[in-house]
Amino acid sequence: MGAIVHRPGRDFGFGLLALAVLGLVAPWIGLYPVFVMKALCFAMFACAFNLLLGFTGLLSFGHAAFFATAGYAAGHAIKVWGWPMEAGLGFAVLCSGLLGLAIGALAIRRQGIYFAMVTLALAQMVFFVFLQAKFTGGEDGLQGIPRGRLLGALDLADDLNLYYAVLAIFLACLALCYRIVHSPYGQVLKAIRENEPRALSLGYRVDRYKLLAFVLSASLAGLAGGCKALVVGFETLTDAAWQMSGEVVLMTLVGGVGTLFGPVIGAFAIVGLQDQLADRVGSWVQVILGLTFIVCVLGFRRGIAGEVAAWRERRRATSR
């Protein structure tokens, strides 16, 4: 080992601590808790997506399906069946995980660009099913989802209580992503990303690894979708549309594909941008998102976190 050892674990620990502190004080420095909660949910969604794109090399263009499935599942279980909020969220994760198993099993039969098209098409199928199904409320959506109480005690109708619950879930989700990426399993995923035929020839059952990654990613996207439905109190078809699948790609791309904190930064950037622009420019939001896509692909492929990491790398190299 050289004199300067780069320790990702320490970096990640500092980052997580910084996020926790930021999250704890955010409501007290003038940030609107509902906005931050929404952004945290999208951050979880983007982290889940990045598990596939960034750490396994699979571009899913259908993650909206898992996000929305979980929203409907949580909403239905809590509102119609009267389940407690924890059980509703668990049910949401289960549903999107099972959907991920089904879609993933089909999609991993094709590679690269075809994988993206298959996931997009299957997610569109889910969209049409939701459009026609009774339990989703069709075009009107599922309205008035109650937030309930945490462990039967803490009233989550209070924005601040729910905020800290969502923050805790978010931090746990991020830590889980770190754990997955830096586990032996995560190393195999990286090997598949870098060179799939070689991983296969080394004897790894690549398909199983990819499928498990897909299911994990879908389940975490489900956790994000379930939380988001609780936060806003409704679930609509917007979450299942292909534009939503595109948005999560954009968040990850802006923040930094294949970095742990990138998707979080990207989610806050995009949700913040939409929040700021929605009142001022109306339908131009879509144009601006599209332009952001083009700019990112043409000249900013590392994303914010990737650029920061590259800058630190350069500094480390010159100080050596």
Add this chain to the structure above:
Amino acid sequence: MEILGIPLQALLGQLLLGLVNGSFYAMLSLGLAVIFGLLNIINFSHGAMYMMGAYVAWMMMEYLGLGYWWSLAIAPIVIGAFGIVIERLLIRHVYKLDHLYGLLLTFGLALVIEGVYRDRFGASGQPYGVPDALRGATNLGFMILPNYRAWVVVASLLVCFLTWFVIERTRIGSYLRAGTENPRLVQAFGVNVPRMVMLTYGFGVALAAVAGVLAAPIIQVSPLMGSNVIIVVFAVVVIGGMGSILGSILTGLALGLVEGLTRVFYPEASATVVFVVMALVLMLRPAGLFGRES
């Protein structure tokens, strides 16, 4: 006369409608396949180009008073030229990168185009009339055939056949096929490959524009018509595979017919049937019906 409890007239009517949709799928997936063959890019903005083709027709009627036949000739040229500009300005920068970046770039482009049109024209559709020469219907005895729909099927089959002929049977087409196999070798033989790539992209999106003009009198011209169709066309491409020109055409037509039949026998599933077929094909023949796994 009835078949399985369905009046024959209704069945044939839906089959014709299916064939019309199938012609659009065929033309769009053909354009995607031609572009993918040489550029290795899945053109997500293909739907937006189709939509713009229809709008060029509508605008020529609305602002210039030029009718359907003028549009059919001019819209593909306008959109093809637009595609060439886009290729030079944006797309050529991603050829050396992972193919996924091409998809993301053209996805962003589709968002921009659709957003601009929505801002300009609103989300609702604009009516575009059937040209005078093709109004009305012909009684074939066993069914009433709307002239315009018959024309769409014939015209798109003609366009598809011409495309096939140019690519498979002419000298230009042989350059194109060689470029698909090995662009560096073709370049070494003195063919200007970057120019060929540029023209191929222009040609591919011009095909989409032809489909857009043909579709304008049938469906309302709306900014959303592109994104509505493009995902289905992606499924068609996955089913057929992009290795074969004839394969793309046949798969497009066949899936249109399947959709039409579904609309007769189980209308609830008509929006999803193409995706179900795609799932089945992935299970039974993952490389696609006419595909070669790369």
